[in-house]
Amino acid sequence: MSSIAHELAKKQKEISVSEFFEKNKQILGFDSLTRALITSVKEPVDNSLDACEDASILPEILVRVEKNDNSEYTVTVEDNGPGIVKKQVPNVFARLLYGSRFHTRAQKRGQQGIGVSAVVMYGQLTTGKATRVRSKISDEDVAYECDLILDTKKNRPDIIKDDFVIWDRPHGTSFQVHVKGKYIGGKQSIFEYLKGVAIVNPHAKITFVPPEGNAIVFERASDQVPPPTKEIKPHPEGVELGELLSMAKYTESLKMTSFLNTEFSRISYRVAREVCELAGVPPDQKPDQMTLEQAGAILEAIKKVKIMSPETDCLSPIGETLIRKGLKNVLGPLKADFYAPPITREPKVFAGNPFVVEVGIVYGGELNKEEPVQILRFANRVPLMYQQGACAITQAVEAVDWRRYGLEQRGGTGIPFGPAIVLVHVASTKIPFTSESKEAIANIPEIREEIELALKACARRLKTHLNKAAKRSKARVKFEIVQDIIPMIAQKSAKIVGKPVPKLAGTITKIMNVVWIDEDVKFEKSRHHISVKIYNYTPKSQSFHLHMLLPFDKVDPKTLKEKPIEVREGNKVTWDIKRLASTEILELNFDLHGVSQEQYDENEVYVSGIDPASVIGVEVLPGDWDLEHLKITEEGAPEEKEEGEEGEVDYDEGAEAINNEE
Amino acid sequence: MRNEERHQKAVDKLTELAGSVYDQIDDGKIPKMIIPLRTKSNIRFDPKSAVWKYGKAMGARSAKKLTGAQMLLRTMYMLEFIEDMIKEEKSSTLREMYYISEGWAKAKFSTQDESNMLAEDLEIITTCMREDFKLRPEEDGARVIGNLTLEETDRKGKKKKINCRDDVGDSGYGIPYNVEKDKIQFLECDADLVIAIETGGMFDRLVENKFDEDAHAILVHLKGQPARSTRRFVKRLNEEMKLPVCTFTDGDPWSFRIHASLAYGAIKTAHLSEYLATPTAEFIGITASDILNYELPTDKLNDKDIQALNAEKTDPRFKDEFWKHEIDLMLEIGKKAEQQALAKYGLDYVTDTYLPEKLAEMGIMK
Numbered sequence A: 001m002s003s004i005a006h007e008l009a010k011k012q013k014e015i016s017v018s019e020f021f022e023k024n025k026q027i028l029g030f031d032s033l034t035r036a037l038i039t040s041v042k043e044p045v046d047n048s049l050d051a052c053e054d055a056s057i058l059p060e061i062l063v064r065v066e067k068n069d070n071s072e073y074t075v076t077v078e079d080n081g082p083g084i085v086k087k088q089v090p091n092v093f094a095r096l097l098y099g100s101r102f103h104t105r106a107q108k109r110g111q112q113g114i115g116v117s118a119v120v121m122y123g124q125l126t127t128g129k130a131t132r133v134r135s136k137i138s139d140e141d142v143a144y145e146c147d148l149i150l151d152t153k154k155n156r157p158d159i160i161k162d163d164f165v166i167w168d169r170p171h172g173t174s175f176q177v178h179v180k181g182k183y184i185g186g187k188q189s190i191f192e193y194l195k196g197v198a199i200v201n202p203h204a205k206i207t208f209v210p211p212e213g214n215a216i217v218f219e220r221a222s223d224q225v226p227p228p229t230k231e232i233k234p235h236p237e238g239v240e241l242g243e244l245l246s247m248a249k250y251t252e253s254l255k256m257t258s259f260l261n262t263e264f265s266r267i268s269y270r271v272a273r274e275v276c277e278l279a280g281v282p283p284d285q286k287p288d289q290m291t292l293e294q295a296g297a298i299l300e301a302i303k304k305v306k307i308m309s310p311e312t313d314c315l316s317p318i319g320e321t322l323i324r325k326g327l328k329n330v331l332g333p334l335k336a337d338f339y340a341p342p343i344t345r346e347p348k349v350f351a352g353n354p355f356v357v358e359v360g361i362v363y364g365g366e367l368n369k370e371e372p373v374q375i376l377r378f379a380n381r382v383p384l385m386y387q388q389g390a391c392a393i394t395q396a397v398e399a400v401d402w403r404r405y406g407l408e409q410r411g412g413t414g415i416p417f418g419p420a421i422v423l424v425h426v427a428s429t430k431i432p433f434t435s436e437s438k439e440a441i442a443n444i445p446e447i448r449e450e451i452e453l454a455l456k457a458c459a460r461r462l463k464t465h466l467n468k469a470a471k472r473s474k475a476r477v478k479f480e481i482v483q484d485i486i487p488m489i490a491q492k493s494a495k496i497v498g499k500p501v502p503k504l505a506g507t508i509t510k511i512m513n514v515v516w517i518d519e520d521v522k523f524e525k526s527r528h529h530i531s532v533k534i535y536n537y538t539p540k541s542q543s544f545h546l547h548m549l550l551p552f553d554k555v556d557p558k559t560l561k562e563k564p565i566e567v568r569e570g571n572k573v574t575w576d577i578k579r580l581a582s583t584e585i586l587e588l589n590f591d592l593h594g595v596s597q598e599q600y601d602e603n604e605v606y607v608s609g610i611d612p613a614s615v616i617g618v619e620v621l622p623g624d625w626d627l628e629h630l631k632i633t634e635e636g637a638p639e640e641k642e643e644g645e646e647g648e649v650d651y652d653e654g655a656e657a658i659n660n661e662e
Numbered sequence B: 001m002r003n004e005e006r007h008q009k010a011v012d013k014l015t016e017l018a019g020s021v022y023d024q025i026d027d028g029k030i031p032k033m034i035i036p037l038r039t040k041s042n043i044r045f046d047p048k049s050a051v052w053k054y055g056k057a058m059g060a061r062s063a064k065k066l067t068g069a070q071m072l073l074r075t076m077y078m079l080e081f082i083e084d085m086i087k088e089e090k091s092s093t094l095r096e097m098y099y100i101s102e103g104w105a106k107a108k109f110s111t112q113d114e115s116n117m118l119a120e121d122l123e124i125i126t127t128c129m130r131e132d133f134k135l136r137p138e139e140d141g142a143r144v145i146g147n148l149t150l151e152e153t154d155r156k157g158k159k160k161k162i163n164c165r166d167d168v169g170d171s172g173y174g175i176p177y178n179v180e181k182d183k184i185q186f187l188e189c190d191a192d193l194v195i196a197i198e199t200g201g202m203f204d205r206l207v208e209n210k211f212d213e214d215a216h217a218i219l220v221h222l223k224g225q226p227a228r229s230t231r232r233f234v235k236r237l238n239e240e241m242k243l244p245v246c247t248f249t250d251g252d253p254w255s256f257r258i259h260a261s262l263a264y265g266a267i268k269t270a271h272l273s274e275y276l277a278t279p280t281a282e283f284i285g286i287t288a289s290d291i292l293n294y295e296l297p298t299d300k301l302n303d304k305d306i307q308a309l310n311a312e313k314t315d316p317r318f319k320d321e322f323w324k325h326e327i328d329l330m331l332e333i334g335k336k337a338e339q340q341a342l343a344k345y346g347l348d349y350v351t352d353t354y355l356p357e358k359l360a361e362m363g364i365m366k
Ligand SMILES: Nc1ncnc2c1ncn2[C@@H]1O[C@H](COP(=O)(O)OP(=O)(O)OP(=O)(O)O)[C@@H](O)[C@H]1O
Pocket: A043, A047, A048, A051, A079, A081, A082, A083, A084, A092, A098, A099, A100, A101, A102, A109, A110, A111, A112, A113, A114, A115, A116, A117, A173
């Protein structure tokens, strides 16, 4: 990537920038009218979010797209960010490769210094009109406003006119460009892009005014500004030849050793000397005199010397809670059934760059069952809209065998089918995109593997949920038999034969022969109503322990009638169920108070001290509860026996289609 | 048995069934009913009557599973309903019975097939007939034309003498749902054979061409899969009037099954085969060989047809050489034909050439 940027910088004198632009329309994201319009929104929005994050401001962004005539649109993006000092404004917006991120290593949306200037240039090339920028920093009373044109011969800004204006906001930046484009809806649209932005930036409030009017607002779902990402020096293992040469040229260090020590991370003076020695480069040589051969030798030496991996605490993943919040906030109207608890993996490293992978899955409800699963791809909190097939995220999704996790997939590879949305976020100090348009993540083995592991981990959580739901619905069926149907059969048969209604206990316990636990949680008026019903449908009386994972300090004691016998670590709660008689029912009801809805949306109920095969509705206590005084004797539950007596054929299931004969 | 006796027997048997369910619950067992399996693999040839009946394989309808429990509950509702009808001297059609179940809450039937099947289950368990339960099918409009004189007792109890050629319109004599002796007596008949015809179009063609007169035939329109009353009517003609019977259908797998249910007994009603099937009935065609020999216009077999033919290969009723050959041949040529395809050679071809040839081949006509 930076190699293209360098090439561009080098060639600036030789070819006109506009010619370069013309040739590289595609990699810059302007290859079609629709895409050009999306890019014209995307670049300034990405910048606004970066700027707000740097300044720890909760972003409030307005995006307006207006149709002028023919295919000309005016795009306005306004933010409440820190603003840009007057002197920098022209360079930032009308000079390619001018950016604060260039050469730095930090998890940012922008990493090239091309983005917004390319939009400015595209605008002027297609409409002939200048771009208007207004910016105000909090130290100033007035905002600076200017109309800019990029001098494509010299790659220098041309200020058409500028002025100071009153702006009724403390700080922020407004960017207005006129571009040729085409506005559409659908999967690859400005709306979808902003929706994606809202999902992975739950701390941002985004207002979108489309050409047809009616503003759409994505409210923020969280008031937490993500912690600012730390900038790190490049790790030697990820450095390319051209980059090393240009760094050597601009460094202030006077010796090779101090150059290596100050410009790179994880190179001590000792390591620097070792590298120079191995490369045959004098440690005292001036860095700017380094030859091409020497640079190559240094890179070779770096590979051989043992260097610590880069620090990883400079990354700022979205986090499991906020991914779920973001998804629920934006996808709420789709009425999905289940938001699998997201996965944020531990940071890993590729070519000297730390990265972290996150995955979230939304499942069921009103999501379409017949279609391929929808994949939402994100890199450093930016939605990726194009080149889905070329992206490591898609390839990882395709490589997972989703049939194991309850989705359909022909042959166990390819994009699975089913009512699901899969979100994958890759954050890194340097995302390895396949091209400058930053639409697809390159298939780097380390990253691919991490994405697959994260997908599988999250999919397992989905599967657990599906298993639980399947078990529960099976239990419900039996429940219907014993609760509704058997009593009616008994009553009717008694009436026909003219005898009193018989006792049902024997029949019922034979059909069920389990302890059935039905739990439920409802959120109402900022309270969680939790109910656990225990039905003893076995022929004997039963005693066992019931465990729940819940914030016990949030339980409203007034509502808690059955007192637990133990509360460990504030959330591992145990009740002693003593001698529940055959066909008796015990209800545990209580409220949680002061817990947000997302924080508790499924009960976790377990049992111990009872044969797991004779309990349905809940799981057996997992080993990590390590309860000392409770003996846990359970082994894995035996496979459920196929019902029906030895060799007995089910009359209603054995039936063939015989309806085409009278 | 007289009517009242039959109804009393039905009530006794149904009460016995309810009693068995009651006792099982009272004993703390999971209630179930044991019924012979009504499947292709559980029909056996009965040499005495020369028809196919249910074998010994039994299935259980148990309250352990939801469907079983639901069916048991429906059974209880149906028993109560039938006993009430008998008490009140009412009767209902199968369709009405299905709609009655609307008021049965969890016992409501989801399709009429379901309620029809349950009525048949009860016939099998009690060895009664659904008429004994006061359940009757809708009239289905199968008709007869030919020189047959019968006496029908009408709904007011009056006996009417009807000649099925001279006293009826072009659509013929309509077969009522009850064709037992108390309803219909055969008086006289001047015919050499009975031809049972699948489609209305072909029935009308034979009538228009006066084939009944020319060939001394009684023509019966089957209307697709023949209703019980149609099959029973044909069987009585065969037994009482000593008339040979032959079936004339389309040339496709479904038509083969029409013949099978008329001649050998239907899988679904094998408990009544002895009473409904005419084992000496012959299949005229259209056979797969006819398609080739007469070079008939055809349609390609679709996937369902092919499935049906393959299913017939494991159907014990089609195990003889004739059917094996015809089924394999049809699969081989991959084609089927309608009866009316014979019109390729003109409207009279079927009566002038095809039927005389085929009937002669079978030795029914000279
Ligand atoms: N709305 C804004 N508020 C504050 N600073 C901004 C704003 N927009 C741009 N900048 C500054 O201008 C620089 C150049 O932005 P530009 O989009 O050209 O490049 P980039 O974001 O660094 O990289 P990329 O090419 O990957 O987008 C940014 O690095 C940032 O420092």
